Amino acid sequence: MLLRIKDLHASIHGKEILKGVNLEVNKGEVHAIMGPNGTGKSTLASVIAGREVFEVTAGEILYQGKNLQKLAVEERAREGIFLGFQYPVEIPGVSMTNFMRTAVNEIRQYKGLDALSGSDFMKMMEEKKKLVEITSNLTNRSVNEGFSGGEKKKNEIFQMAMLEPTLAILDETDSGLDIDALRIVANGVNKLRRPDNAFVVITHYQRLLDYIVPDFVHVLFEGKIVKSGGKELALELEDKGYDWIKNEQL
Amino acid sequence: MEPDSDKIIDQVTRQDYKYGFVTDIETEFAPRGLTEDTIRYISSRKNEPEFLLEFRLKAFRRWLTMKQPTWAHLTIDPINFQDIIYYASPKKKKEVAGLDQVDPELLATFNKLGISLEEQKKLAGVAVDAVMDSVSVKTTFSETLSKYGIIFCSFSEAVLKHPDLVRQYMGSVVPYTDNYFAALNSAVFSDGSFCYIPKGVRCPMGLSTYFRINAANTGQFERTLIIADEGAYVSYMEGCTAPQRDENQLHAAIVEIIAMKDAEVKYSTVQNWYPGNKEGRGGIYNFVTKRGICKGSNSKISWTQVETGSAITWKYPGCILLGDNSVGEFYSVAVTNNHQQADTGSKMQHLGKNTHSTIISKGISAGKSNNSYRGLVRISKNAINSRNYSQCDSLLLGSSCGAHTFPYIQVENKSSIVEHEATTSKISEDQLFYCQQRGIDAESAIGLIVNGYAKEVLKQLPLEFAVEAQKLLSVSLEGSVG
Numbered sequence A: 001m002l003l004r005i006k007d008l009h010a011s012i013h014g015k016e017i018l019k020g021v022n023l024e025v026n027k028g029e030v031h032a033i034m035g036p037n038g039t040g041k042s043t044l045a046s047v048i049a050g051r052e053v054f055e056v057t058a059g060e061i062l063y064q065g066k067n068l069q070k071l072a073v074e075e076r077a078r079e080g081i082f083l084g085f086q087y088p089v090e091i092p093g094v095s096m097t098n099f100m101r102t103a104v105n106e107i108r109q110y111k112g113l114d115a116l117s118g119s120d121f122m123k124m125m126e127e128k129k130k131l132v133e134i135t136s137n138l139t140n141r142s143v144n145e146g147f148s149g150g151e152k153k154k155n156e157i158f159q160m161a162m163l164e165p166t167l168a169i170l171d172e173t174d175s176g177l178d179i180d181a182l183r184i185v186a187n188g189v190n191k192l193r194r195p196d197n198a199f200v201v202i203t204h205y206q207r208l209l210d211y212i213v214p215d216f217v218h219v220l221f222e223g224k225i226v227k228s229g230g231k232e233l234a235l236e237l238e239d240k241g242y243d244w245i246k247n248e249q250l
Numbered sequence B: 001m002e003p004d005s006d007k008i009i010d011q012v013t014r015q016d017y018k019y020g021f022v023t024d025i026e027t028e029f030a031p032r033g034l035t036e037d038t039i040r041y042i043s044s045r046k047n048e049p050e051f052l053l054e055f056r057l058k059a060f061r062r063w064l065t066m067k068q069p070t071w072a073h074l075t076i077d078p079i080n081f082q083d084i085i086y087y088a089s090p091k092k093k094k095e096v097a098g099l100d101q102v103d104p105e106l107l108a109t110f111n112k113l114g115i116s117l118e119e120q121k122k123l124a125g126v127a128v129d130a131v132m133d134s135v136s137v138k139t140t141f142s143e144t145l146s147k148y149g150i151i152f153c154s155f156s157e158a159v160l161k162h163p164d165l166v167r168q169y170m171g172s173v174v175p176y177t178d179n180y181f182a183a184l185n186s187a188v189f190s191d192g193s194f195c196y197i198p199k200g201v202r203c204p205m206g207l208s209t210y211f212r213i214n215a216a217n218t219g220q221f222e223r224t225l226i227i228a229d230e231g232a233y234v235s236y237m238e239g240c241t242a243p244q245r246d247e248n249q250l251h252a253a254i255v256e257i258i259a260m261k262d263a264e265v266k267y268s269t270v271q272n273w274y275p276g277n278k279e280g281r282g283g284i285y286n287f288v289t290k291r292g293i294c295k296g297s298n299s300k301i302s303w304t305q306v307e308t309g310s311a312i313t314w315k316y317p318g319c320i321l322l323g324d325n326s327v328g329e330f331y332s333v334a335v336t337n338n339h340q341q342a343d344t345g346s347k348m349q350h351l352g353k354n355t356h357s358t359i360i361s362k363g364i365s366a367g368k369s370n371n372s373y374r375g376l377v378r379i380s381k382n383a384i385n386s387r388n389y390s391q392c393d394s395l396l397l398g399s400s401c402g403a404h405t406f407p408y409i410q411v412e413n414k415s416s417i418v419e420h421e422a423t424t425s426k427i428s429e430d431q432l433f434y435c436q437q438r439g440i441d442a443e444s445a446i447g448l449i450v451n452g453y454a455k456e457v458l459k460q461l462p463l464e465f466a467v468e469a470q471k472l473l474s475v476s477l478e479g480s481v482g
């Protein structure tokens, strides 16, 4: 088992957001997490990634058998956890090339590999850019600075392709994308799917799941996973709306 | 900022000064204290011509009537000027033919700093006039330079070999009456660098001087004079690190630049004097007067500085834009950490027509430090159609540090335009988390972000200097980010 979340409770500034989440993800699987706004989806992603403002008050997260709470944010990343951000942040003056080269080499060093040479790294950049259909000038620019919403999301997928994670969590990567961008993002994910990695795709809409077909769909509601099923659950949800979940919970 | 990111920043910014060590070379001292006798001693030790002794004495007498300025946003412990040794020289100072004849202690010092002369010679094509304490120890590449008629030597040597040039230009940009520390320097300066680029000559290599404070309890009073004759060009680099010690050390330098018609001088500094320890003890007082004059039309002077060291920095490199169409530039990154204080900026004085100046200042404050930008832009009545653009940005790391901006603008004609922009920002927890989520630890992330923030300035540095500057910038805020 790749990821095992047991009865996870987490809060921010004393306010409990996650109220007992259970989730199991195996290698080779794609899981979708759906749910209304403000229900804790991004919080769950942040807690898995180790963001320190969130306090885990109970439960545990096991990743490849390791207790994640013992690992710093960057260690989790180097262990293969990737978070595609809902709101990617801008870092003025830091070129994508410099940023990615630092990241790739830190991860390689952690794994006991030599740093990539400049030319090998540039070759890798070119390959991965093609994969996500990124126009060449993107990588010369500062991290997310002046990127359109769609470019930012594509840039997240590009970074995922560069870092080759074992567990990728994509937080509403589809929001705000037109249909072309959506297809590019989904293609990127599909090309990176392998038997030895897994994806957790957080989405508000079922639309993305036409392109990335999940093995499991979970509904997160008020800090708990209240329903799990196959891909047809997404369709049912789309059909009946989140009120259906709400009413069932009452 | 979230308390958590404060904590992270706090941890990684508490890095010890990496270049703290003392080289053990026999040194000869002037008697402690400052009197006319001290000045006569210095002057005679250096076999100076009469005019220079007179200049020194006039400056000294003037200094006695002056008061240390208090207008800067700085807290300065009282300086006991009688407790300073004003002159020290390495005893073995016979001329050396090659690097193998240079004092091995000195070479080791340069090696520790990663600036071995040998390397410089082979790789960078940089001529190095290495000033250790007060007497120049070694000048390289002077032969190549002399082929072009370029004079690049220690100030003392220039005084003896080119007294007319020294006499003509010394004090012409920074008169000894200019300010308290300029007067002091003019009275007691021990050595420094001199550079003359003849008409129409483009200096084929960057000229570089590494200054070091070395003998214990010795104030350093360098004096640099750069003259670019008509149509000449030179890129000059100054960089320094100092050994760790407990007592405050006064460093009051003067740099004067003269650019004639169509000449261009690019002056770059990486300043890394010992900043004092985490509690704010020790560290260098860096009170510097740097000024250039664009004397002829179409001339240009460009200052670029990366300031990471010193306990206290007081420094406003500026330009007097006298020639029509002349250009002045100031690019600065000033980092303060722990208890460091910096009050730095630029002074642009437009006197000629169509003169342009640019000021880009990036202040980065961490720890309990204080970082102020202070700038004066003055456009005189006759400087019609002139322009200034100033941009002053402050970046705060943590919430115990301070950033301040003091712009002074005087425009005396209607056809000129002055623009001033200022921003203050913090490294956000979002940015740190984003980097860390990509596998980059907080220390490296801060290095990346800070270097990105300062990019506009760093890209002004000569290539051979930029790498070192980036390193210093990161090192002064954290561990060792390249």
Ligand SMILES: Nc1ncnc2c1ncn2[C@@H]1O[C@H](COP(=O)(O)OP(=O)(O)O)[C@@H](O)[C@H]1O
Pocket (backbone or CB within 6 Å): A012, A013, A017, A035, A036, A037, A038, A039, A040, A041, A042, A043, A044, A053
């Ligand atoms: N940094 C924060 N500070 C305070 N409250 C937060 C913060 N981040 C999230 N929350 C709160 O946590 C709850 C869940 O938010 P989030 O996980 O972003 O939901 P979702 O991603 O499902 O829309 C919301 O009530 C939100 O206001």
Ligand SMILES: [Mg+2]
Pocket (backbone or CB within 6 Å): A041, A042, A043, A086, A171, A172
């Ligand atoms: Mg969200």
